[in-house]
Amino acid sequence: MNYLFCFETYKENSLSGRYITLSKIEKLLQHFSIKNELTVLGYSVLQKPIYMYKVGSGKIKLLFWSQMHGNESTTTKALFDLFNFLESDTKEVLDWKKTFTFIFVPILNPDGAELYTRENANRVDLNRDFLQLSQPESQLLFQLFEEVKPDFCFNLHDQRTIFGAGKTNSPATVSFLAPSFNEERAINDVRQKAINLIAGIVEELQKYIPSQIGRFDDGYNRNCVGDTFQQLGVPTVLFEAGHFQNDYHREETRKWIFVSLLKAIDLLYENDIVDNKTDNYLKIPQNNVCFFDFVYRNVKINYENSKLITNFAVQFKEEIVGDDVIFIGYIASVGDLDDFFGHLEYDAQEELFKDDEGNFPINGKKANFSLGKNKVFVNGLLKK
Known part of the structure; x- marks a missing residue:
């Protein structure tokens, strides 16, 4: 068959x-x-x-x-x-x-x-x-x-x-x-x-x-x-x-x-x-x-007034809007992610993380941020 x-x-x-x-x-x-x-x-x-x-x-x-x-x-x-x-x-x-x-x-x-x-x-x-x-x-x-x-x-x-x-x-x-x-x-x-x-x-x-x-x-x-x-x-x-x-x-x-x-x-x-x-x-x-939806590696952050290089991950949550399911990305983990993969991975090449609260990704926040001066991410995805 x-x-x-x-x-x-x-x-x-x-x-x-x-x-x-x-x-x-x-x-x-x-x-x-x-x-x-x-x-x-x-x-x-x-x-x-x-x-x-x-x-x-x-x-x-x-x-x-x-x-x-x-x-x-x-x-x-x-x-x-x-x-x-x-x-x-x-x-x-x-x-x-x-x-x-x-x-x-x-x-x-x-x-x-x-x-x-x-x-x-x-x-x-x-x-x-x-x-x-x-x-x-x-x-x-x-x-x-x-x-x-x-x-x-x-x-x-x-x-x-x-x-x-x-x-x-x-x-x-x-x-x-x-x-x-x-x-x-x-x-x-x-x-x-x-x-x-x-x-x-x-x-x-x-x-x-x-x-x-x-x-x-x-x-x-x-x-x-x-x-x-x-x-x-x-x-x-x-x-x-x-x-x-x-x-x-x-x-x-x-x-x-x-x-x-x-x-x-x-x-x-x-x-x-x-x-x-x-x-x-x-x-x-x-x-x-061993998976997150997105993993961002080699990200520069500001932690206790020091610049550090780390990784963070974003996971989708499924939410009903009208008659459909949409996927909203939230920051899910920050730190050593060597044992994890992302369904999509992004190498930040040591560019600085920034969102509306500063230079540190916070677990539970929506995944809207920038890396460096020109790369803007909305719902975890690089905005073209």
Whole structure:
């Protein structure tokens, strides 16, 4: 299968950017419901509907959910690209629909999606609520899990731009995890299936983004959904959509999530996850906090009436303005940044920092400043 051709052909062009809300997907879901089953599982804290979309009639049941964290929308876009593909009459799709029943929850946390927050309307992180099950959204997903009895689970998330793929200057564009089911991080038959599936996905991704694939930390947390479902005997794979160079709206990353999903389904269809691929899995570089959005090196500052040379970093914060997410840069760190990279780096060549308060970058301030006499930076970027 030509995965890149499939993406270009079936991409859902009406969805773009980072701010994906229930109102933006409901009409699309209603369109898809003409041929397939669309059900309201229940309602969020603020009484927004939480939808389940089902495709296919096969014995193998695959459960997917996205936007458990409301501000993590890249995988939701990729799901709608997948929905378009599953509407096609290609041989692969016809075979898949006979083999699998696909169960999707496109936005589990519609309140958080609207507010563009990680938490739900009660300020609870749903991915830390699978021991207490205190929230309606967590309860609905767990009830669906018990009712469906899936054979595989796909837990779809975004991760911040701070992560690199190991200790390199490559961002972790896509990261994976086969969650642990106990404190010892043991590998049983259930977790082995998740590990083997991830290894197969990564083998495909290495053809395209070989240095930009990461492995998420596998520390056990019973409060997390993936650890819980793995412990309950269902292989579960965590997908983390991360940063691609100059892709803050994550349209490029979306493509690699789509490719990953197609490859995962292909591997399951071919039953190509039987060999032990633990070594391959463990060779995937572990996610490492080693990035800022901007790093400025060799900057002259005025510190206690002395001129010093230092470095500083700027990190974007995502803020909602109208119907879109914008990125506002704030100074995040000053000093020795030898262990960090910037998605964009600037060598100040010992020119003097200056902003409206003086000659020293202050953490938490907006990134509007100058370097030397002529170089003006607005929101962290050099003004042309």
